[in-house]
Amino acid sequence: MWLRVWALFLRYVYLHKRSVVRTMEIFFWPVMNLLLWGFVSKYLGRLAGPGTVTYLLGGVVLWDLLYRSQHAVSLSITEEFWERNIVNLFAAPVRPVEIVLAACGVGFVRALVMTVSSAFIVYAAFGFNILAMGPSLGWFYLSLLVFGWAVGLFTMGLIFLFGRAAEGLIWGIPFLIQPLTAVFYPVDVLPAWLQPVALCLPSTYVFEGMRAALAHGTAPLDLLLRAAAGNGVFLVLGGVFFAWTLERVRVKGALARQAME
Amino acid sequence: MDTDQVIGVKGLTKRFAAVTAVDGLDLDVRRGEVFGLLGQNGAGKTTTIQLLLGLTVPDAGDVAVLGLPLASRRREILARVNFSSAYVAMPSNLTVLENLTVFALLYGVRRPRKRIMELLELLEIPDTARRVCGGLSSGQLTRANLCKALINDPELLFLDEPTASLDPAIAAKVRRTLKQIRQERGVTLVYTSHNMREVEEMCDRVVFLRQGRAAAQGSPAQVRQQAGRASLEEVFIDLAEQGRG
Numbered sequence: 113m114w115l116r117v118w119a120l121f122l123r124y125v126y127l128h129k130r131s132v133v134r135t136m137e138i139f140f141w142p143v144m145n146l147l148l149w150g151f152v153s154k155y156l157g158r159l160a161g162p163g164t165v166t167y168l169l170g171g172v173v174l175w176d177l178l179y180r181s182q183h184a185v186s187l188s189i190t191e192e193f194w195e196r197n198i199v200n201l202f203a204a205p206v207r208p209v210e211i212v213l214a215a216c217g218v219g220f221v222r223a224l225v226m227t228v229s230s231a232f233i234v235y236a237a238f239g240f241n242i243l244a245m246g247p248s249l250g251w252f253y254l255s256l257l258v259f260g261w262a263v264g265l266f267t268m269g270l271i272f273l274f275g276r277a278a279e280g281l282i283w284g285i286p287f288l289i290q291p292l293t294a295v296f297y298p299v300d301v302l303p304a305w306l307q308p309v310a311l312c313l314p315s316t317y318v319f320e321g322m323r324a325a326l327a328h329g330t331a332p333l334d335l336l337l338r339a340a341a342g343n344g345v346f347l348v349l350g351g352v353f354f355a356w357t358l359e360r361v362r363v364k365g366a367l368a369r370q371a372m373e
Numbered sequence: 374m375d376t377d378q379v380i381g382v383k384g385l386t387k388r389f390a391a392v393t394a395v396d397g398l399d400l401d402v403r404r405g406e407v408f409g410l411l412g413q414n415g416a417g418k419t420t421t422i423q424l425l426l427g428l429t430v431p432d433a434g435d436v437a438v439l440g441l442p443l444a445s446r447r448r449e450i451l452a453r454v455n456f457s458s459a460y461v462a463m464p465s466n467l468t469v470l471e472n473l474t475v476f477a478l479l480y481g482v483r484r485p486r487k488r489i490m491e492l493l494e495l496l497e498i499p500d501t502a503r504r505v506c507g508g509l510s511s512g513q514l515t516r517a518n519l520c521k522a523l524i525n526d527p528e529l530l531f532l533d534e535p536t537a538s539l540d541p542a543i544a545a546k547v548r549r550t551l552k553q554i555r556q557e558r559g560v561t562l563v564y565t566s567h568n569m570r571e572v573e574e575m576c577d578r579v580v581f582l583r584q585g586r587a588a589a590q591g592s593p594a595q596v597r598q599q600a601g602r603a604s605l606e607e608v609f610i611d612l613a614e615q616g617r618g
Contacts, residue, residue, distance in 0.1 A: 119478030126471040127464070130505065195464040200521070203426050204479045205451040365389060365420065365429035 116206055120214030124188065142176045142226050143233060150238045169240045170322050171295045173230045174256055178315055179286045180226045181260025184219035185212075186267040186282040193276055202367060208358050212351070215268075216261045223257055248321060248331040255318045255339040258347060263289070265350030269357035275366070294319045314342030376440065377404045379529050379561045380425060385434035387420055387585075394420040396585035398434070407555065407562040409572045409579035409593075411605075413613045417585040418565045422531050425563070426456060439528060452480065457522035458533035459515070465507030469493070469517045472506060473524060480525035492520040496550055512543035519547065523554065529561045536571060544568075548575060569606035579605070581612055588612050 128135045146169075153168040189211070192198040201211070231242040242249065267285050271278050292306065293315045299307055310316045317339040321331030361367050375381070380402035387395040395417045402408045410418045423429040425436060427447040436443040438450045463472040470489060477485030493499040496516040501509055506517060515535065522530055535551070536544040548571065554560055566572050572579060573593045581589040581596065589596045589612065593605055600608045 115481060116479050119475050122478065123464070123467070123471075123475045126467045126475070130466045130468070130471075191464075195466075196460070196462040197464050199428065199458070199461045200456070200463065200476070201479075202428055203451065203454075203456045204476065205448045205481075206479060207448065359430075362428065362430045365387065365394075365423060367423075367428050 113207070113210060116210045117213045117217070120201075120206070120211060121217045124214075124218045127191070138180070138222055138226055139229055142180070142230050145176060146172055146230055146233050147237070150234065154238065165238065166240055166244065166326050167323055168296060169234050169238060170242070170245065170326055171319060173227065173234060173242055174252055174318065174322055175290065175295045176230060177223050177227050177253065178256040178260045178263075178289075181219040181223045181257045182264040182267065182286055183260075183282060184222040185215040185261055185264025186271065188215040188218055189268045190271060190276075190279055190282060193271070198367065208355060212265065212354065215264065219261055219264065220257060223253075223260065227253065244329075245322060245325040246329045246331075248325045248336065251331070251336050251339075252318050252322060252325075255336070255343055256315060258343040259314050259318075259339075262343065262346035262350035265347075265354045269350075269354040272354075272357040272361050272366075289313060289315065292316070298323065312342070314339045314346060317342065378402070378437075379404050379439060380408075380563070381435075381437040382425075383435045385421070385424060385436060386432050387424060387429060388432050394585050395424065395431075398582075398585065398587060400580065400587075402561060402563060404561055405555070405559045406577040407564055407575050409576035410563060410565045410582065411569075411572060411579050411609065412582035412588075413609075416582040418582055419533060420585075421582070422456075422533055422563070422565070426454070426531065427451070452525065453527060454529045454531070455480075455522040455525055455527040456531040456533070457518045457535055458531075459535065459537040460533065461518075462514070463506050463518060463521060466505055468503050468505050469498070469509070469520070470502040472517070473520055476521050476524050482524055488524065489520070492523055495523075495554075496520055497546070511538050512540065515539055515543070515547060516550075519550070526558065527560060529563070531563045533565050534567070535564070536566065536568065544571070551575070569604065569609055573605050581608065583612050583615070588615075 149168055149172040153165040156168065157165040192201055234240040234242065245252065263285060267281050270281050292310045293313045294310055299310050299316060299320060302310055317335040321335040324335070325331040378401060380400055382398060382400035385395055385398040386393070398421065410421060412418050420429065424431050425438065427443050439453055441450055443450060473489045474485055477488060482488050490499065493502055496519055498513050498516050501513050501517060506514060509517060519535065536547055539547065551562065555562060564575055576593060578592050579596060580587050589599060589608065591599065596608055597603065597605060600611060602608050602611065
């Protein structure tokens with residue numbers, strides 16, 4: 113099993129080795145995003161006080177982590193459709209769980225590279241030290257990574273279900289989550305009827321925890337535990353949905369047809 | 374158990390909405406033979422291959438491959454089978470060597486580098502090893518895809534139009550290589566092609582599909598004789614016209 117997971121992971125290592133564009137993509141968008149938000153935060157810091165800068169930049173770095181993790185997982189399968197390689201993969205003795213593990217591994221590495229490089233940039237350009245979040249940072253990283261995997265699995269399932277026409281969801285779904293998950297503002301800013309929806313997302317507890325950690329050096333344990341529990345639920349739901357869509361495309365005979373679209 | 378039977382299919386049926394793509398098909402493919410799956414576009418050839426690889430689930434019928442039930446032992450079967458199609462590709466931005474390394478690991482091949490170099494030599498494309506697949510000619514790409522299809526030394530190989538888009542010289546070279554592989558390794562080939570001269574040259578037995586059903590079956594000579602025609606191409610045209618009528 114692990115040899116096949118390694119083989120699928122290696123395929124993405126080769127892809128990044130061969131494609132400067134794909135490798136630069138890991139850095140380009142996060143850096144541009146950071147610069148934009150960094151300058152906005154600096155300006156807002158002048159109006160509202162320096163605390164604004166840290167909350168906004170912390171939010172940008174952690175949001176990008178979630179976004180890249182989801183992206184890496186969903187793009188890994190889409191890449192196989194683009195390359196007309198999906199049938200080769202599914203005609204090989206590969207289990208769906210092996211494809212998922214390899215995609216999550218790619219997500220882990222891409223998110224790690226992106227987070228480390230972002231941390232350097234925000235420190236060098238705006239004097240924001242991501243380590244100011246304290247020991248909770250590791251927990252935030254893991255929580256957002258896992259939630260990104262879960263959303264990525266859900267997105268992959270939708271791509272299997274609706275074909276390549278649904279590819280736009282890879283970029284669209286995170287932006288459905290972003291306004292609800294309190295990245296740049298606390299949950300209580302949201303209208304009362306929307307707050308229960310926000311509290312269903314594990315990432316909301318991470319961003320609330322981040323603000324607490326930046327203010328007090330540590331995040332309340334109950335927030336971290338709620339994020340972990342929510343991630344468990346979303347990961348199981350994402351996995352079940354992905355497995356269900358895979359079976360459905362086999363019944364509909366849609367795999368090869370989608371590969372040739 | 375019949376150990377010489379590589380594919381045993383009974384009553385295979387697949388419907389897509391109102392269209393019945395494969396309709397109660399029975400097949401019996403024997404070890405070491407080249408079996409041609411023929412018919413017009415939309416006759417059900419590709420769907421049949423997808424059903425035999427477990428990429429699509431049938432609505433009815435039993436499929437046994439290499440003596441094992443496909444429904445319950447698919448992964449075990451896929452480890453001993455392989456597949457190449459003119460419509461499926463390896464990633465274009467990886468080199469031939471990188472792509473074949475990935476597939477060698479997926480199929481659990483021991484000493485993958487040695488195996489890959491042997492296959493590249495066999496298909497006469499060793500100089501493509503470090504070139505990206507997107508930069509190969511269609512002849513080189515087809516042969517690289519065949520290397521992938523042979524990477525696990527399969528007992529059964531599905532070839533979906535393996536010589537489509539090749540020039541006659543390269544197509545002849547590919548056919549020679551396939552014959553050599555069959556002779557040396559005893560691999561069973563399931564072959565689809567629209568080139569009936571190629572089919573007569575390659576196949577021991579054929580089945581003509583029309584609207585998902587077996588319209589004619591036997592050796593190329595038997596099929597020609599039963600239809601009272603001089604070539605498989607004429608049989609093909611007759612069946613196609615009957616289908617339209």
